[in-house]
Amino acid sequence: NAGVTQTPKFRVLKTGQSMTLLCAQDMNHEYMYWYRQDPGMGLRLIHYSVGEGTTAKGEVPDGYNVSRLKKQNFLLGLESAAPSQTSVYFCASSYSTQGGFERNQPQHFGDGTRLSIL
Amino acid sequence: AQRVTQPEKLLSVFKGAPVELKCNYSYSGSPELFWYVQYSRQRLQLLLRHISRESIKGFTADLNKGETSFHLKKPFAQEEDSAMYYCALRLYGGSQGNLIFGKGTKLSVKP
Numbered sequence: 001n002a003g004v005t006q007t008p009k010f011r012v013l014k015t016g017q018s019m020t021l022l023c024a025q026d027m028n029h030e031y032m033y034w035y036r037q038d039p040g041m042g043l044r045l046i047h048y049s050v051g052e053g054t055t056a057k058g059e060v061p062d063g064y065n066v067s068r069l070k071k072q073n074f075l076l077g078l079e080s081a082a083p084s085q086t087s088v089y090f091c092a093s094s095y096s097t098q099g100g101f102e103r104n105q106p107q108h109f110g111d112g113t114r115l116s117i118l
Numbered sequence: 119a120q121r122v123t124q125p126e127k128l129l130s131v132f133k134g135a136p137v138e139l140k141c142n143y144s145y146s147g148s149p150e151l152f153w154y155v156q157y158s159r160q161r162l163q164l165l166l167r168h169i170s171r172e173s174i175k176g177f178t179a180d181l182n183k184g185e186t187s188f189h190l191k192k193p194f195a196q197e198e199d200s201a202m203y204y205c206a207l208r209l210y211g212g213s214q215g216n217l218i219f220g221k222g223t224k225l226s227v228k229p
Binding site: 035045108 | 221
């Protein structure tokens with residue numbers, strides 16, 4: 001049981017390049033989240049998904065797109081990377097009951113992806 | 119608006135000293151609060167949730183609705199407690215259980 005796995009762990013991009021970060025969870029969680037972590041800013045929610053085929057915007061969605069084609073995977077895409085997107089990206093997932101959110105269940109986090117954009 | 123405030127960016131204490139990491143929240147609904155810890159270059163891990171009322175690694179946190187606080191406390195700090203600590207508030211309704219994080223407090227425990 002690996003929990004939440006993120007790939008890659010590190011990446012350096014040039015401005016304007018595109019890339020996709022992959023998050024996979026094996027806990028059969030319905031809910032998945034993408035955060036970015038910046039010094040002095042804590043974690044901020046980029047996008048989230050409440051189930052396969054559904055996504056929604058979080059606090060800082062601009063410049064990112066996501067897809068949830070399979071329940072276990074949540075992809076974060078940068079179409080045209082900018083230096084302001086240099087950050088550490090964390091994926092998380094959590095349990096829910098059918099038709100609702102299970103109170104008090106924590107989010108489980110991946111190890112993070114350290115992304116630098118030059 | 120929902121908000122989580124951790125007033126201290128850095129808290130430095132000596133080993134064996136008591137430690138308190140402050141967390142205040144702003145939320146009109148019924149709050150659900152968590153403390154997450156992140157050791158150097160590791161993933162965030164759940165430390166405590168207010169509903170459990172448990173002690174993990176010697177840490178406790180009590181929800182005070184009157185003061186809208188959820189401070190994290192430990193009577194005797196250890197060097198291995200050095201880490202980044204995040205307080206988080208869970209939202210309900212349209213936000214589908216999203217967490218709002220504070221900006222974090224870096225705890226440094228000196229020998």
